[in-house]
Amino acid sequence: MNIFIISGANGFLGNNIIRALQNKENTQIRAIVVKNHNTKPLEGLKADIYYALVENYESLNDAFKVKESDNVFVIHCAAKVYIDDKKLDSLMDVNVNGTKNMLEHTKKVNGRFIFVSSSSVFYHKRKNEIINENSLIDLSKTKSPYEKSKIIAGQLVDSYYKDGLDAVTVYPSSIFGPYDYKNMFVETMINEIIKGNLNASITGSYDFVDVRDVSDAIIKLCDKGEKGEKYIISNKEIRVSLLMNNVCELLNKKKIKFICNNSVASIFLPFYKVFSKNKTLSSLFNKESLKVLKYGANLDNSKLKSTIDFVPHDLNQSLRETIDFLRKYNNL
Template identity: 30%
Template sequence: MVVVTGATGHIGNVLVRKLVEDHISVRALFAPGDDLKALSNLPVELIPMDILDFDGLVRAFDGAEAVFHLAGIITIMPFFQKRVYRVNVEGTKNVITACRKAGVKRLVYVSSVHALSEPEKGATIDENFEFNAKKVYGCYGKSKAIAVMEVEKAASRGLDTVILCPSGVIGPYDYRGSEMGKLFEDFLKGKFRIAVDGCFDFVDVRDVADGIVKAWKKGESGEKYILSGHTITMRKLVAMLNNCSALKRKKVFFLPEVLMYPIAAAMTLFYWLSGSKPRFTFYSLHTLHRYYNFTHEKASRELGYNPRPIKESVEDTLEWFEKKMNFSKGSFSQEKGLI
């Protein structure tokens, strides 16, 4: 039996599906109040769990061969947020200690490429880059860097761990609506009209789940692996969305650089006033304008990790969101009980 924290998340629910497909018994932990659509009809043990509840984690980990720790808060806001730090850092400390107390054989921690130290623009980033919160931009990246350092500390003290760093995740089964999932959904609704130049590495969520399972079985204790996919510019991604979609879309306008940051500032302020998600912020602009290349050569060599073509991921993501939205004949009516 294995435990997955954050099981209702995008990577989490796809990992659970992969484990079930491999006939692995799964105990799926999710935050109290989470929507369970992502896990419906899956033969797993469902346990509501606050990641800050240490005693609850010990009970949930009892008898587990491995714990896959994915629970966390993702944010594109650039400044410190107490809740993000508590869940991503204090929650990870709880998981580490609970693994020790429950006698878990291996902890597989899913972090992010955003936790890796940032070099100069355009650099190729591999596993030789350290985790250092002082060399990372943004609240999310800093919190994940600190959390990874706790996992590394635990590994140095004898806990069997493997650390994984996915890049920008896209793909089907995005029930909770990730940042990129919202872009795909807005595109299908005809609401994606404004974009910014830049590029990033995007990877299929199904390949990430496969890489996580491979790391559990084959990864060397104490090691870290980047699970990246393919680097693509935003202009090429928009063109791919148009090419993969059956219906003709309205043109997407790319903002000139002189307007990007003032608009990001306005969107950030609007977020705080309204509670709605901003399309982009200083953090997302920073990420798109670093032009990094995240190499998965180590994961491919040691784990047999092989991400699929990005066009396939884009096609499958669009198809999944179309079904979710009951998309047909240009209409976007929501069918009750569809998901």
């Protein structure tokens, strides 16, 4: 039996991985979920729910009860995303200690560990620098609490691999697509355009990849990924203003013509957060997203493509299907 244990299973990436896995033969899916958290993303899916906290080692025991003959794949998606230093302890507890607990359990059952990191951990020396798996990751170069936690967690994964654990690390770019029940960057942007609240853009670009492509790649890497290797999962870089106008075109809305300089937006951001009535927009363009968009994401996914069959969705197709989901889910 192939046992897939997925942390953060009710999250955006987690529930899409389960959707891609659920019809595979000889497969059991174990979804690790925090008790009292929203399980709507898992409704109707073929997965056994295990209520646990990744930062609590003992709470994970039941999810890792397997037979010696089972092939165990642990996909560690669970993570908190904070940009506020005031929540650093909670973030580190989940993202670092939680990763250590998942690694320890995986080691005990002799499983394969897939660590979901982020492409944002790579240090950009200059704008539009080509980033690959060998690019610099330096804890001292980032001020982001989230990036720090992911870098430290990645170091833990490396140390367990050196001690003999079968581990693979993936670095997805910014994911978007259907079945996002919390509204990440692209989904928030689409919602605001539909509501007519977004009539300006900013300079900058990033790599946006369909969550289903990331899910598919992770599942394939469970089988074909090389032990100890790391893989960037990305699509292609696109200007935010162009992305927004693609959405406008799909919605038959007027294109956005006003584009604010990223540096100017950064200066006025504190005032906007205080005086703006639209708190959704202030969360969309925060100091973290402005920094990321400023440097772009020229990500090289050639290593992934040489390892698995990886053909990302067409961007507009992904946007169209995301719009359809959001309209249905949010009654827009």
